Amino acid sequence: MNCKKVEKLILRAFDGRLHEDEKREQEQHLKQCPQCRTTQEEYKLILDTLRKEDFPEPKPYFWERLQPKLTERKKYEPWMVWKQWGMRAIPVSLLIIIFLSATLLLFSPPREEVELSQAFSQSGLLLLQNQSPLQETTALFETGGTEDKNMMLIFTSLEDKNGTRRDF
Amino acid sequence: MEEKDLVRSSKEGDEEAFASLVKKYRVKVFNLAFSLTRDRDTADDLAQEVFIKAYFALPRFELRSEFGTWLYRITINHVRDFLRKTSRMKRLSLDEIKESSIPQEDETMKREKEKTEEQRKKIVHRAIQILPDKHQVILTLRDIQGLSYEEITKILRISPGTVDSRLHRARKLLRKKLAPFLSQKGGNHELQEG
Numbered sequence: 130m131n132c133k134k135v136e137k138l139i140l141r142a143f144d145g146r147l148h149e150d151e152k153r154e155q156e157q158h159l160k161q162c163p164q165c166r167t168t169q170e171e172y173k174l175i176l177d178t179l180r181k182e183d184f185p186e187p188k189p190y191f192w193e194r195l196q197p198k199l200t201e202r203k204k205y206e207p208w209m210v211w212k213q214w215g216m217r218a219i220p221v222s223l224l225i226i227i228f229l230s231a232t233l234l235l236f237s238p239p240r241e242e243v244e245l246s247q248a249f250s251q252s253g254l255l256l257l258q259n260q261s262p263l264q265e266t267t268a269l270f271e272t273g274g275t276e277d278k279n280m281m282l283i284f285t286s287l288e289d290k291n292g293t294r295r296d297f
Numbered sequence: 298m299e300e301k302d303l304v305r306s307s308k309e310g311d312e313e314a315f316a317s318l319v320k321k322y323r324v325k326v327f328n329l330a331f332s333l334t335r336d337r338d339t340a341d342d343l344a345q346e347v348f349i350k351a352y353f354a355l356p357r358f359e360l361r362s363e364f365g366t367w368l369y370r371i372t373i374n375h376v377r378d379f380l381r382k383t384s385r386m387k388r389l390s391l392d393e394i395k396e397s398s399i400p401q402e403d404e405t406m407k408r409e410k411e412k413t414e415e416q417r418k419k420i421v422h423r424a425i426q427i428l429p430d431k432h433q434v435i436l437t438l439r440d441i442q443g444l445s446y447e448e449i450t451k452i453l454r455i456s457p458g459t460v461d462s463r464l465h466r467a468r469k470l471l472r473k474k475l476a477p478f479l480s481q482k483g484g485n486h487e488l489q490e491g
Contacts, residue, residue: 133429134319136469137465138462140465140468141461142403144439159390167425168472171472171475171479172468172472174417175421175468175472175475176440176469177420178417178421178438178443179368179421179440180441180443182332182418182441184327184328184331184332185331186343187323187324187327187340187344188337188341190339191319191341191344191345192316192319192320193349194322194345195319195349196312196316198349199312199315199349199352202349202353219378261302264429
């Protein structure tokens with residue numbers, strides 16, 4: 130076994146991670162090799178120094194000093210602001226959306242009707258209803274004097290352009 | 298209340314539950330910060346900052362790992378960031394220790410022994426602080442804090458094989474740094490001034 134491998138075993142031995150056969154090999158090598166014995170003693174000195182560490186006490190009133198800092202930071206932390214206000218806003222927003230959707234569904238005109246009135250002119254609608262678009266005009270020609278007929282024709286044409294109908 | 302319940306309550310903003318966690322872990326967090334900085338005031342400030350960080354990161358903590366492991370990870374990252382920013386420790390060299398380590402001739406044997414012990418500690422810790430970050434951290438976790446290999450693998454998120462090889466490399470490097478101070482004296486090895 131060479132010294133490099135023994136150095137590895139020396140360090141693993143400090144962690145109690147040597148198998149029995151490795152332990153035997155290491156001991157045999159150490160008996161014969163003064164250089165590796167020196168290495169072992171040096172590592173022992175270093176690790177003992179590290180492991181005997183004395184820690185000072187943390188300063189007193191740790192939590193009492195920490196709490197105001199947490200409170201202060203909470204004001205500026207985006208997540209906390211979101212948690213405080215955003216979480217409450219979610220159900221309120223949902224309720225408003227549901228209410229508005231229900232209102233629109235209940236009070237809007239039936240979709241088909243809107244589409245028909247927009248897609249066809251008054252004459253087209255009358256044709257769809259199997260009625261003559263000239264029905265009113267014919268009725269005007271059949272009744273009244275010439276002046277009345279002319280006036281009524283003028284008003285009818287004007288109303289037709291505005292898209293509104295009027296019963297005579 | 299169990300630790301997991303305390304963590305759950307803290308996640309919901311319960312400060313009293315968080316205070317219990319702080320009480321349980323403040324010494325461990327402080328000791329780890331102290332091991333890496335060697336300064337009580339700095340370690341105390343860093344420990345406070347670690348708990349503030351942890352409190353605001355709690356909503357993202359999913360209880361998959363132990364709270365202590367998670368807190369240790371935050372501490373290591375926070376102290377590393379601090380050391381990188383300040384680079385205070387790295388600027389100090391072992392020569393400064395050499396200068397201040399000459400014992401006075403009129404000191405009693407006992408006092409001299411105590412002083413030697415104290416000096417040895419200083420030299421070893423200073424040597425750790427001039428090692429690369431990852432070696433400094435692994436030596437601190439294993440040889441100063443005494444954490445198990447398993448705990449270290451969880452905290453650093455590395456495999457047991459990597460812990461083994463990194464620790465071996467770190468100890469070798471430390472010994473190399475301390476080589477000028479290691480000398481044989483009457484059959485015992487001592488760390489002495491150069």
